[in-house]
Amino acid sequence: MRVCLVEDDLTLGRSLQSALQDSGHEVVWVRRAADARYWVQEDTFDALLLDLGLPDGNGMDLLRHFRTTHRQLPILVITARDSIEDRLSGLDGGADDYLIKPFVASELLARLRAVIRRSGQASEDSAEVHWRAKDLLLDERRMVLTRAGAPVALSKTEFALLHTLMRYPDRVMTRRELESRALPHSEGQALDVHMFNLRKKIGDGYIRTVRGVGYMVERE
The missing domain is CATH 3.40.50.2300 (Response regulator)
Structure with a gap:
């Protein structure tokens, strides 16, 4: 939290x-x-x-x-x-x-x-915490992502980026927010590199770029 x-x-x-x-x-x-x-x-x-x-x-x-x-x-x-x-x-x-x-x-x-x-938000004491967007299902506790039921292998940083976006669907996350949560010690264009790799693994249509602001995941 x-x-x-x-x-x-x-x-x-x-x-x-x-x-x-x-x-x-x-x-x-x-x-x-x-x-x-x-x-x-x-x-x-x-x-x-x-x-x-x-x-x-x-x-x-x-x-x-x-x-x-x-x-x-x-x-x-x-x-x-x-x-x-x-x-x-x-x-x-x-x-x-x-x-x-x-x-x-x-x-x-x-x-x-x-x-x-x-408040209705996920408790840190919950046995499982799942986040959904379209046919993506992210299991926060087990650090597992599936797409239409099939597992998708992500690096720790890629998982952290997608987790941040899926926790706040339909909301634009700024570059600074994503960097502070998922890449706190990275510099330069690290976010762009990780985002490119993440999109390549999960496929098109999940992460939308909001030019000049950041990125967002749409729930549906």
Whole structure:
């Protein structure tokens, strides 16, 4: 799962980032409201962890903004504001859950799994996670791809690229998004090379190029 962490405290932010990464999550950690707006607009996340006390803006305003612009994004508020009024305000403002500081990492991870489950997205605890597009079936757990029931052998990078696209069908994934998820240490034209090889293996008609933006997989 890919998580955006919005927390301005350096010590807590580092601790939460480590706990999330140790649990297998990809984490983008930002400390300012402006950066949070940028990343959520430009990237795709499975959940948002939002501190309300930010140096450049009101966390409640940011919460209401995200709930308006990204209605399906699970949002877990993490804050020291512990009054009943604050909690009700946060939940009414669009938070899926509200966790009071200080807390232990295990509770945060459990709450995070819960809000993702409630959003209807695939849970990391699911026994199997399958993604479909036309006659492609991608088994995330077993790292197996079939086309019309026949197996298709992919490299690890090719699988990661197709997995990213199939998780968000009918949505254009930018080059930067694909590179950050599937080719984090590559340079130059590596994405183009891997995309060429992937298309050659799965065939035409599955991955569409959106010129000047990126790529997308259509569900049907």
